Amino acid sequence: MKALQDYYPENFAHCYGCGRMNEHGHQIKTYWDGDQTRTLFTPEDHHIAIPGYVYGGILASIIDCLGTGTGSLALARERQTKLTEYNAPRCVTASLKVDYQKPTPMGTELEVRGEIREIKGRKVHVDAKLFANGVLTVTGEIIVIEVSENFGR
Amino acid sequence: MKALQDYYPENFAHCYGCGRMNEHGHQIKTYWDGDQTRTLFTPEDHHIAIPGYVYGGILASIIDCLGTGTGSLALARERQTKLTEYNAPRCVTASLKVDYQKPTPMGTELEVRGEIREIKGRKVHVDAKLFANGVLTVTGEIIVIEVSENFGR
Numbered sequence: 001m002k003a004l005q006d007y008y009p010e011n012f013a014h015c016y017g018c019g020r021m022n023e024h025g026h027q028i029k030t031y032w033d034g035d036q037t038r039t040l041f042t043p044e045d046h047h048i049a050i051p052g053y054v055y056g057g058i059l060a061s062i063i064d065c066l067g068t069g070t071g072s073l074a075l076a077r078e079r080q081t082k083l084t085e086y087n088a089p090r091c092v093t094a095s096l097k098v099d100y101q102k103p104t105p106m107g108t109e110l111e112v113r114g115e116i117r118e119i120k121g122r123k124v125h126v127d128a129k130l131f132a133n134g135v136l137t138v139t140g141e142i143i144v145i146e147v148s149e150n151f152g153r
Numbered sequence: 154m155k156a157l158q159d160y161y162p163e164n165f166a167h168c169y170g171c172g173r174m175n176e177h178g179h180q181i182k183t184y185w186d187g188d189q190t191r192t193l194f195t196p197e198d199h200h201i202a203i204p205g206y207v208y209g210g211i212l213a214s215i216i217d218c219l220g221t222g223t224g225s226l227a228l229a230r231e232r233q234t235k236l237t238e239y240n241a242p243r244c245v246t247a248s249l250k251v252d253y254q255k256p257t258p259m260g261t262e263l264e265v266r267g268e269i270r271e272i273k274g275r276k277v278h279v280d281a282k283l284f285a286n287g288v289l290t291v292t293g294e295i296i297v298i299e300v301s302e303n304f305g306r
Contacts (some may be wrong), residue, residue: 016208033188046177047169049245050305055169056246057179057214062212092202093209097250152203153203 003029004069007046007088009110017065028062029070030114037070037114043106054104061140062112063128064096067142070114071124075146076086078119090151091124104130104137156182157222160241164306167211170218181215183222183267190223190267196259207257212291215265216281218248220295221269224277228299231236243304244297257290258284275299 005018005028013021015098041062045119049055071091082153104110110132117125128140158171166174178284183192194215202208220306224244228237257263263285270278281293 012203014204015202017210022199022201024197036277044177046175048175049168049170050165050243050300051167052305055214056249059169059207060213060217060249060251061210063217064213082170089205093253093258095250095252096209097212097248098213099248100246104247147203152205 001031003031004073004083004088005029007083007086009088009149010087013041014083015024015065017061018069026061027066028065028069028153030066030073035115035116037066037073039069039112040067040109041112042109048089048106048139052106054106054110056098056100058131059100059104060096060098062110063098063130063138063140063142064093066114066128067096067126067140068093068144070116070143071146074116074119074124075122076105089146090149091146094145097141099139100137101139102135102137104132106143108133120151154184156184156237156242157180159228159256160236160239162239162241165243167237168213168218173268179218181189181218181222183219183226185226186266188269190219190226190263192219192222192267193262194247194265195245195262198259201259205259207259209253209267212253212257212283213249213251215263216283216291216293217246218252218294219265219267219281220279220293221246221297223249223269223279224299225299226268227272228275230301241265242299243302244299245281246278247296247298250294252292252294253290255290
């Protein structure tokens with residue numbers, strides 16, 4: 001099963017967070033899971049804040065890319081666009097809010113779930129929940145906006 | 154001139170964002186600049202969102218570590234603690250809000266300025282502004298909380 005990010009046009013596929021063509025990046029992937037979206041990510045050993053706990057900037061990054069990925073999925077679904085290589089709409093982040101409810105432990109795969117709160121034109125409002133070993137440790141709220149297909153060219 | 158992060162005790166010096174002992178990390182540094190704080194950071198070539206523009210997760214990370222660093226500086230100043238190796242208080246992030254006002258261009262050093270909005274016990278509320286070539290591109294708001302010196306041990 002392909003992820004949303006596998007459908008980005010080449011000029012949108014270099015993101016350090018989720019671009020399939022960024023060999024130094026995190027290669028974050030986002031999938032539909034019912035009406036929610038889902039990203040799995042296992043931090044690397046050096047992605048720590050204080051030993052034993054994941055760095056907040058990495059957690060913010062995962063939530064950021066879940067947000068842009070969810071925005072793209074939501075817009076494609078609303079327009080009844082069948083995703084294919086490489087026609088996915090590309091959103092960028094307008095605002096990102098992350099609340100660290102408790103420390104997120106290292107040494108386990110993290111699950112992030114996205115929920116679409118609202119679609120308004122080219123803007124999508126997404127809520128995110130991040131779990132470590134099934135325990136909610138971080139919540140997030142992301143507002144993303146679709147860019148034109150020539151953005152950055 | 155030493156940065157705040159140079160004064161963290163060894164167990165708090167491994168942060169992927171700002172730990173001096175994390176060789177894979179960003180090594181973000183925070184300094185007083187009058188009553189404000191300041192961080193300079195030049196993204197690496199692969200830290201892109203869309204070619205030409207900096208990845209939002211990296212911008213969030215810089216603002217995150219500016220926030221924890223500013224919290225530590227603020228608490229040390231309030232307590233009239235003279236910073237020395239290695240007595241800096243260590244804060245962690247409770248919440249991080251980042252608003253991307255406009256795309257942040259690659260190829261230039263970024264300047265982030267922190268302002269202390271409020272200190273309440275062990276909690277510090279920090280406002281951040283990020284500039285590229287002198288242009289404000291991102292604003293942030295961080296709430297950080299001091300942890301005990303044995304946190305994570």
